[in-house]
Amino acid sequence: MAATAATLAGLALSGHVAVWHVFALALVLGVVTAVDNPVRQSFVSEVVDHAHLPNAISLVSCTFQLGAMVGPVVGGVLMGAVGAGYAFAVNAITFVGPVVALLLMRGADRVTPSVAPVAAGEEPAPAAPGIREGLSYALHTPTVLWPVVMVGAFGFFTISLPVTLAAFAKNEFHSGATGLGVLNGIVATGALVGAMTTARRTRPLRLRTVGFAAWALATALVLAAAAPDQPAFVLLLAAVGAANLAFLTSAQSLVQLAAADHLRGRVVGLYMLVFIGSGALGGPVVGLLAEHLGARMGLFVSGAVPAVATMLVCRHLARTASLRVGLTAFSVRVVRPSLLPRG
Template sequence: MSPGPGADSAPAPLTTHEKISTFSSFRIRNYRIHFLGSSVSNIGTWMQRIAQDWLVHELTGSAAAVGITSALQFLPMLLFGLYGGVLADRLNKRRLLLGTQAAMGLCGLTLAALTFTGVVNVWHVYAVAFVVGLVTVVDNPARQTFVSDMVGPGLLRNAVSLNSANFQSARLIGPAVAGVLISAVGGGWAFLYNGLSFIAPITGLLMMRTAELYPAARAARGKGQLREGLRYVGGRPDLLWLIVLVGFVGMFGYNFPIWLVAFTDTVFHADAGTFGLLNSLMAAGSVAGALLAARRGSRRTRFTVGAAAVFGLALMIVSFAPAFWLFAALLPAIGLITMTFQVTANSTIQIGSDPAMRGRVVSLYMMVFVGGTPIGGPLMGWLTDAVGPRLGMAAGGAICLIAAVSLALVLARIGGLRLEIRLRRGQRGVFLVPRDRKELTATA
């Protein structure tokens, strides 16, 4: 029997005339439950990340080894990421997430057991990181696209921004708590909390009212669905080139575990508590960036490209901060810029995709974003070991800046635009204008 109107009926979707506030998505009961469950789990995720990176550094003394850990965790996304998108488009996302969240909890408990018993070795951490990566192949596209199922298309950008704020808020707490735990009683407790924390999102998924979801039509089982998704993106230059830019930034710019570990140990000669503090400072800026994005309306691709360029330039500036206090003070700005780029890219790609293709498009986006880490992580780790943290971070920023400027020129050419520098009073600055404007002016 289909549900009648009342508590279990779906709320009316947001119309284009309603004003979106920072927390508009909280009016949706299913989203509120999801947000609370994710808050608990995200803290555990950040605790495990910090404990994992510090444990590898303690076992090996190498920034490259930390990069290898990140590479193994994200390698499955590079190899199999598109298949996860096919599953997200084909299967029930809620049931899929119940399985993936349980599997991730077991991975945290495994690391806790290995650490508490004193038998942990670096290859154990590598193995668990790789298993987490395999689960993420399915979890990421399902979790990203399930947001639309919870809130509908009108609130999608707002909900994506709030999810990012949730994740980054946990980054304020998780690293700080993990740093204290590692220094006081050892990293095993951080792994244990992470494993148990997945009880919260699993409970939230079970409590959801399925009649209040806005599920997209599932793709029917069939051959060629992977190729179909690739052809769809290939025929959409607005999506394709944005995904290319995301790939460069993810591969060479999002290597903060490597750089912050190296700066903490070899530049500032500090301990795990300082490492956690630096992560928390960066997270503070990320929360601000996500909340600001939640209030914004639609943004053009050029805004995302500009954010990538500013991000690259900011990395280069921060890398040469001469003192610890200045380095730490600049990290919130890096976090704000990072989240501005990430949220606008994610929401632009989701909103611009056909709902039936959204899982495959998002999986391709995530594949190049986090799947580039198996290449960029070890490479930037090796470079950081070879030339030092400052030059290593500066090189990553320079690559991001060059990629953003190059993409801007490509998009301008595709759109028939050219750069025009105006120095007249009242019109000073650099503008993109139609390529044929100069010829039209001359003819007139």
């Protein structure tokens, strides 16, 4: 990832960058990210003891989501101030700290992940390939399945929020690039508030927490779409940023806590596939909505459709009483791999 950023920086600063360079490096970055995200997220369980794992996972999830929201704003500021080449150079340099920290870690301090027990005389279930095993596990574990479903519904619309904000800045408020930067900054500010609120959470993470955060996000999006003027829109946009971070952090944390240690990487891989994949599919749809129906209608749909999905999920969970199940690292119901369907 550092190499791709450094390569693009070198090409941009030398004046030899071409469109195919950007496409090729984006492809490489996508492949690397697909490998990096699940490994990095599941690595937490190997460096933190079980007692502190819930807080550690919440912290990592929070920083991941916060970086995804604040990073584009910082990148945009750098590109406007010093140019794209130097912005990517700074991006490459930021990888030095994490790489050095990883190299300084001692292998003896790593925690050995637990493996699901196998009954006497029972043969271990054969391992299914990667995402397939994670999918099979998720389908039989409600505390993984339903957060992933809700993340997919919201990801389809909210990952492309900057596209909708660009339409607002251009067509609704007529503020251009400067106004777009302000709107993105407001979302990032709200995300910071959401991060601080999430970090102070002391109650055990429950499935209902994800549901409440999803409702808050959907409500903020719908209200922002109906905002009568720009000040009201800005205020509600900050609420969107805070609710978005709270929702994604709680969903990702719950998915990781609900996953068995030896399956966490595969489950996180499935989560990231749904999260990023839904955004990739939803981007063109959100763009078309904003272009043909207007920015307000596009934002309204971005909140209303996930709200319906959340309502259906919560209704199902209420019927099955899953909303009343406390979910901590010690009380999550885990399906034994031997009970999963074999393919």
